[in-house]
Amino acid sequence: MSLTYITLATDKKMPLVGLGTWKSSPGQCIKREDIFITSKLWNTKHHPDDVEPACRKTLADLQVDYLDLYLMHWPMAFERGNIMMPINEDGSVRYADTDYKDTWKAMEKLVEKGWVKALGLSNFNARQIDDLLSTVTHRPVVNQIECHPYLNQSKLVDHCTKRSIVVTAYSPLGSSDRPWARPDDPKLLEDPRILEIAKKYGKSPAQVIIRWQLQREVVCIPKSTTPSRIKENIEVFDFILSEEDMQQIDSFDCNGRLIVPTIVRDGVRVWRDSSHPYFPFNDSY
Template structure:
């Protein structure tokens, strides 16, 4: 099994990267340094994470002329936030990310969500009643502006995040630069089998085929999410996973990451713990059998852990379900 995925642009994207969501300032710099030093060559960032400057400090210490790594050896991803969907805001947002990271280009730039928020400096613009302020900018218009970033050499490739299959199709049929990635929540409790199949071979109008790489964020179930409830199942403690872990003498996390890789999914586990950062990369020295893979597939509950929700009338509801581009109203 290869340690990288070849994108339709010809770029080689490492199949295991370091995620930086929820990595707080003061921790993320050392996490990136640890990752680069132990062999990671893929770092996943986003403007909305609020830590790109510290990621950039780490990159400056390890990447570039006279440093341990050449720029072309490290695959860096970042993302355009929802408040920057207006076509006139896209280039400035990308240049701000590049300045924070200390780079002249990123290898991959994703549209973080298909939903546009009201433009401005606030990440989550709200009305007095607490509801979010949306924009009616369509994601296809945002995509056209992102294509200009490729033309200008600011990014090597562009892609999507949190898009459903229908929304992917909307982009692909109009794109000059087609999306190379769709990054979504994916783990054994949310296997995304239908979306994965759609990504691996998308045929349109019987004229062309487009393979889109599925990237899994929260690939281990994000047990450290701040809103986790004690009533929700803990993926890493699933006894069926524990059986596989004992049989292969690997950690539950390593079993899950191996499952992703054998399905053809790139994964970006987040950690700031050095031992776990090391362990998460050591998943290429064993294989899961066909029966093992079936057991892992059977864990699916179609359960999202990372989704915007609010509590109303004692019920948890999708927070942005009323937005016309909310992605989770469709089957996949």
């Protein structure tokens, strides 16, 4: 694959490799005219009355007139307000009962205002995608999900592709600096099988993983604030992984989901939001 862009259902082109800006400090990102900007609607802003003000704040914070893509960050609504994580003393979250379909209807108005060029989802499962598609005017063009060799999401990728929804992989390199990581968690970039393939191609482990995603037509947004690594992460268009190596990396899948915060409940560590009726990961994909 020599293409560096993928065409969305809106006919807008989106880069195949992006830059994750989580934890980035002010001034470390690229100029507006050089990039395709994606932002997200957070869980506390799901109420239809909160969607427009939330987007307006994002535009003001970024000092731009429009977003190329605006995603609903999760299907789950949290308690309304300006506290990003409304957490109880026991670590549980205070939820709201807003239906993500009602949130979507409010997001569609942003397209009509010209503030947003396209809309998408993040962390939605297959059933939720189909539920939403049954009511939309502006179809989601992207579903951004955790996706890497330990969680290759092949069924969900196939489900999205059949519906003209592009999959974007967040944490494609395993997000080793996630706050809840434990010392014994596997480190994708240190996996000896990945290291062996990287040596074969004269590439870094990160480049091999990103290339694997691109050959699956999955967009990647690896996070980095290190210029040399940012440069390295986009130097993935000058080699092609063999079908054998693609299949080998596919085989690393172990449903190894990493980006789900946990809490201890009744002495047992559980997924923090698993009790929410719209928690997406209770389904197999």
